Every structure is written in C-alpha cells, then in structure tokens.
Amino acid sequence: GNSVTQMEGPVTLSEEAFLTINCTYTATGYPSLFWYVQYPGEGLQLLLKATKADDKGSNKGFEATYRKETTSFHLEKGSVQVSDSAVYFCALSALGFQKLVFGTGTRLLVSP
C-alpha cells in the first residue's frame, strides 16, 4: 500500500541553522507529494507540493525536490527562524485515491 516515512523528532535547532527533514514514500504509480505545516493550536496548511519527478516545490524559504530514484521528498530550509517552530507533515496522494496519506509528523523547535 501507499505509505510515508518521516524522521522522528523533535528536531531542535538554533535560529539561522540549516534544516533538513527527511521523508521517503512508498506508492504505486506516480504520486503527488506535499509538505503540510501545523503551527501550535492550528490546523494544517499546505507548505509546498510537487507533482512529478524532479519537480521542486518551494515556499517561504522551504524547498523539497521530488526524487523518484530514491523515493524521497526531503524538506530543507537554509536559515530557520523561531517562527518556523511547528509540526511538519509529509504526505502523498496517489492517482485514483481521494485521500492524503500522511507521515507521522516531525516537530521542529527553533530557539533564539
């Protein structure tokens, strides 16, 4: 079946540090890939997406590249801010399936 595996958190960084959150997936066919972010006490917001191999999604300084050869969609940011502290979810949607399959989420804590 379709699944998403994320690195376990929490990830603790100092402000301006480089961020990587690993995400790998298993899916039939060619899924679309997403990163969602959940700030404390809020719902999920779409951060970025990629729909085919080698696509790069980017938003708010975050980037992720759809790597079909390694079935990965790692999230990166060059310089994190305290306001980036949140839980980040990697997710996929497989063609023909009307649902998102989420990873377990990775909590990011950024200290000043």
Add this chain to the structure above:
Amino acid sequence: DTAVSQTPKYLVTQMGNDKSIKCEQNLGHDTMYWYKQDSKKFLKIMFSYNNKELIINETVPNRFSPKSPDKAHLNLHINSLELGDSAVYFCASSQDPWTSDRSYEQYFGPGTRLTVT
C-alpha cells in the same frame, strides 16, 4: 471569509453521549474529508465525500456517521462516545481529483478538539 470552518473548536463530553461536529467550506469544492489526529499527532483519514456521496470509509466504527446535506457541508456525528475517541478532528476539502489536475490540494479547517471523560 474563512475557507473551511468547523464548530465547535472544543468539545468536552462524557462517555456514552452522542455529539456532532459541523464543517462548512466556501471554496466551491466538490470533495470533503474528515481526518482524525491522535495524541501523537498522527493523522489518518476517516471519510471522504464527493458531491454528497460517500467515497472513502476507512474502517471507522459504525458509531461514526458522516452526513453531507450539500456539497458545502460535511458533518460528523458520533454515537456512544468512548474514551478512545478523544482526538482532534479535522475537516478538509479539495477540488474533485477526478476532474482537476493530479496536484489537488486539500484545505484544512482549524480542527475540533474532542475530549471524552
């Protein structure tokens, strides 16, 4: 001008009670969803409706009954609440993935935190 709204935001109730959570979207989407987020933040789909028809039911107990009176609303009714039902429930909506492009995005509501005592 909230895109996806849910009520109530918090719901505290006792075991055995029946409760409902309402969801409305003003995005003109055809497809709506309910997700459950457990205490470890794990998110799992419960139901999906497309044009008021049930499409996905992910082995959710019969005590949970979604109802879609129209395309803009998807309510969740829960009978005989149990301690294990305590969670945050998220409603979401999207364009119909069968008619839109593959990269359909789901827009989430703010969540309803249900606590069963």
